[in-house]
Amino acid sequence: MPIALALVLIAVGSTLFHTLSPWWWTPIASNWGYIDNTLIITFWITGTAFVAVVLFMAYCVYRFRHGGPEQPHYEPENKRLEWTLTIATAIGVAAMLAPGLFVWHQFVTVPDEATDVEIVARQWSWSFRLPGKDGRLGTSDVRNISAENPLGLNPRDPLGQDDVVIETGDLHLQIDKPVKILLRSTDVLHNFYVPEFRGKMDMVPGSVTYFWLTPTRTGTFDILCAELCGVGHPQMRGAVVVADEAAYQTWLGEQRTFAELSGMTKIMKANFMPAEK
Amino acid sequence: MGITILFFSGLAVIAVWWLSTQRLTSKPWLEQGAAGEFPGTGVSSAPMAKVGLGVFLAAIGSLFALFISAYFMRMQLADWRPVPKPTLLWVNTGVLMLSSAALQLARARADQDDIAGVRTALLMAGGAALVFVSGQLYAWRQLSDAGYFLTSNPASSFFYLITALHGVHVLGGLVALGRNVARAWQGRNLARLSLGLDLCSLYWDFLLLIWLVLFGLLLLS
């Protein structure tokens, strides 16, 4: 009966591997503990189902083996049993789906107090933009992209002038402040992936995608690309630093705005004098 | 994908209706016995080729439904600019209808064993289909003369792509029609000819229907 034994081994071995192995997700650093909880619920329900089915199979294979003690029995169907199993399955599925949809609703509902942060991907690096003092991001277009303006900001948009542009360097976020992450790509698909945040979303050239989160733990976290973007895909790294308010403000003070970067400070003032009158 | 889902729902209704006539709730282990005890559950008396064509048309329908879905999705994006519709398309539509009608005529003649009539009608149908394809080509030329090339904007890309795809299907049909023309001239095996005409006619009507839908789509956007 090696096969019955092998089946038991698989059920037990998988469970042991799951509980004893050192490989588990990295500690969370955002508000999306809900996602982890839903995952745990799913592990419990599916794990139970898997072990039950495999052990039952092992039992059947042992007890009803050819030449064993039992006589075969002719039974085309058993409506009651089938319906019971169907309903039990439906309940199990609902127990996973309901929390899933509940959390998804939170995931797609951005709170009003969330501030915008823009992440721009290109082959194969990350850039970031913060809204500056006016709290709003200026418009952008791929057609504006040049060596001086790699993010393609609209030089004529007054809202964009005070935007903080971080072309090389890390993104800093303030702990416990919700952010709406706006995602943009200038060439191909990318995906903004910080494992500790749990959330992730593709970046699609031609449109702006988003998700939101609240960082809950200070530290420096890796940014990876999770959507195949060409040969440099695995090397496309960045870092996000979650800091407390003081450290965050210090860092922010060191950053430069779009206007400063593009060396257009004077022109901007000249342009805006008439508007101020 | 709304259009596609709609089309698929239609197919699903047909499938479910057919399955519902096949005693899917019966308990087959209780029903030993000879054939014919359960009327309607055997194969239908329709010719294989006709059933095959029906299935094929469902696949083609899916193809065009998906193109139309893609068209609608692309249309919602900002850079969509309608292209002018050459008046010639109206003429082409008429010609394709004529071609379909000629095939109906051929079927009617075949039923009356009028082989000469079948031949004339077949030539009319084939000729009209050829005129349709040439007309479509000429419409392309009119558009490109007016400055609308394949890559000018998405609407014109779709126009060329969809008309080309439809045209290819018409040309494929012409091959089948050619075989029937050959049969009509040989004049043997009228039963086979009659079936061939049925199939051609069904295919033609389907392509006409698709063209009308596509044409309507082009006009409305």
Add this chain to the structure above:
Amino acid sequence: MVDAVIGPEPVPPAEVAEVELYHPHSWITRYVFSQDAKVIAIQYSLTAMAIGLVALVLSWLMRWQLAFPGTLSFIDPSQYLQYITMHGMIMVVYLLTALFLGGFGNYLIPLMLGARDMAFPYLNMLSYWIYLLAVLVLVSSFFVPGGPTGAGWTLYPPQAILQGTPGYEMGIILMLTSLIIFIIGFTMGGLNYVVTVLQGRARGMTLMRMPLTVWGIFTATVLALLAFPALFVGAVMMLFDRVLGTSFFMPSLVSMGEQLQYGGGSPILFQHLFWFFGHPEVYIVALPAFGIVSDLISTHARRNIFGYRMMVWAIVAIGVLSFVVWAHHMYVSGMNPWFGFFFATTTLIIAIPTAIKVYNWVLTLWRGDIHLTIPMLFALAFIVTFVNGGLTGLFLGNVVVDVPLSDTMFVVAHFHMVMGVAPIFVIFGALYHWYPKVTGRMLNEGLGQLHFWITFLGAYAIFFPMHYLGLLGVPRRYHEMGSTSFVPESAQSLNVFITVAALIVGAVQLVFLFNLIWSLRYGRESGGNPWRATTLEWQTPETPPPHGNWGKELPVVYRWAYDYNVPGAKEDFLPQNRPPETSPA
């Protein structure tokens, strides 16, 4: 259309007598340009297995790179991407789809239904040669400048057709062309499978008497005929974008510092088209496997398949539902997030009919008389791996749980388990099961045991731990992880373990190939019905069956396909064409 076998009278269209067609005159028409579905089936199977071997070798190279990065100097990041792309596309389309439908479909449908051949034999032959052409076009991309495409098997634009992706020069064009050719060829074959089920059934073979194998292949073919057009549309449009410069899928973008002429298109549109094909494709592979494994379990457990009606309804329900779940592959694609609610719900609903099938397989074992033959062992292995992979599908289908796991190795482990390993186990089981019918000889049992045990335990050892790499956060399609703060060093030892297992499992497939060839000559003679099975293919007058299958008289069907151990019967099985004893002739 094409000539069909049609009699002038309105007799059931399948009931043709032995005709001239069934007696090919030359070696060429018998073995090469044959219109015999069984020969076409063998041609399909051999071609699929040959190209599958290429994909297997590619997987070895990938696994080697992941475990021992940098040790094979010819594998660079570009090569790695080309390997994953070709491996994926070959396995899904050119191996699994072609083998299940073109191979098993062609061999089993006419035989199991009591037909002489497929509905349109000429079209059927054409289908194979077009498939072969598609395979050759695909293979040719290894030899063009720039090599095959490395866009990933999903071929997402814009990167699939831009600089920075390997094979953007010629490889992607050949890939798209090959897919278009494949779809045209498949449609010809698919028409045959569907129409033969509709119109080719023997007298008495009602739908509810059909073996589940036929139900599975039939439903899968219907799905394929309707879903492949979506890939066709996507491929044609991308080809236009690449070759002619249209902007169906291409937005304005700056590639490698250069403003391109494209503008306004939508990459997501392609993803919708791709997955509208891609998800039904999962069931195009799974449904034939479901059907075949049902028959393997029933035959070798000497018990009727439990809940036959539920099994049929579940196949139909899964087929219908498979068209409304596609966007669960796109939860993090940037599509409207509100779609997530709908697609998570439909996706989890599809788990219910799937679970019913699992229960009924297991309940068929209950109170059976289980013969642990090689086909049975592979069927059991299928249930284990399919349940495992199906359950991890509930993680990925439940939208919010998918977010952290998507695009990680968890996904890779999931789909390999559920649509790689599980269906391939069915293929192995089926080959051990039907090889005697195809060749008249049994496959060697000892080699079979060796093959089974290493393949089963090895494959599980490859893909079960791989889920945990995904949980750690290792993304897919990385040729090496590089340094991170969140993946521990020990993960690399897991990678080495997986690779060693993969190399062993891969190697033992060569034993299977050897068995296939060796047994052709030296295998034990099987007789016509070595498994004492009920279905019609085992009741042919000759084994292997000649062209035309049935000699002078077509079989007549009197009962369903699962009369095993019927109370009061003398033998433990009653073939479908055995008349009931009580009814007068």
